[in-house]
Amino acid sequence: MAQAMGRFSGGVFEGSFGSKTSRLNVCSKRVTSVTRFIVRAQHGKPQSSRRSVIGLVATGLVTGSFVQLVLADAIPIKIGPPPPLSGGLGGTLNSDEARDLALPLKQRFFIQPLNPSEAAERTKESAKEIVGVKKFIEKKAWPSVQNDLRLRAEYLRYDLNTIISSKPKEEKQSLKELTAKLFKDINNLDYAAKVKSSSDAEKYYAETVSTLNDVLAKIG
Known part of the structure; x- marks a missing residue:
């Protein structure tokens, strides 16, 4: 009976120690993985910043080349002379009349x-x-x-x-x-x-x- 109890207690102790050991192993693995993740994340930040800088430079180059292409193909717009004064176009006589800026508004804009x-x-x-x-x-x-x-x-x-x-x-x-x-x-x-x-x-x-x-x- 005593031997049986001893075996049982030994088995329990061994199992408990074994479980503790396994738990420690799992915890250590988790800590290691977290540590590795942090290190990798820290290493990944410079890489992402480099990629963003490279992307910005590439975008600037493409935009500059596109603008140069548009300017090269731009068609000049011909601007004609101003319309004749004093009713040269329909209903423009009133707008062609000279305005004396020193006069009051009532005299400047009314007949x-x-x-x-x-x-x-x-x-x-x-x-x-x-x-x-x-x-x-x-x-x-x-x-x-x-x-x-x-x-x-x-x-x-x-x-x-x-x-x-x-x-x-x-x-x-x-x-x-x-x-x-x-x-x-x-x-x-x-x-x-x-x-x-x-x-x-x-x-x-x-x-x-x-x-x-x-x-x-x-x-x-």
Whole structure:
């Protein structure tokens, strides 16, 4: 019995010692593996940094060569002269006028009042510009028709009001009615250009020119 117990205890002790030994071996292996991993990671950082630097250099070289290729194949763009001043393009007269920067904004960007004789002269200039939209109608350049009409209509309205206010009472009413008909014809012509109707544009252009001649005859 005692021998059996001794064998049993010896087996237990041996097993326990053996297990401890195996546990120590496993722990030592783990520590070794962790240590090796840390060392390898530390060795891997310089390699990755070198690779990133090499990649950046390669990218820079490729980008530089691509830019040189694009610049070599670039097509020069020809820039033409500026448009003519004073209404060289449709609706550009107002933008071509000189601006005195020392003046207040109200005087710099708004139509200034003229005396009746000066207003009559500008009315004749506006009439010439309105008659000149015929070439845009023939070319079906509808935006140019609208731009010139609207620009000149503003000058006409302002100058005709100045002229009418200077006329005697017996002449004012007839000139007001004729002016109202003129702007109605201009609006009809503007709408014809908006809907791009060549037939209506020709019709209302003729009516506008006829009424415009009547107005010019009235103001002298």
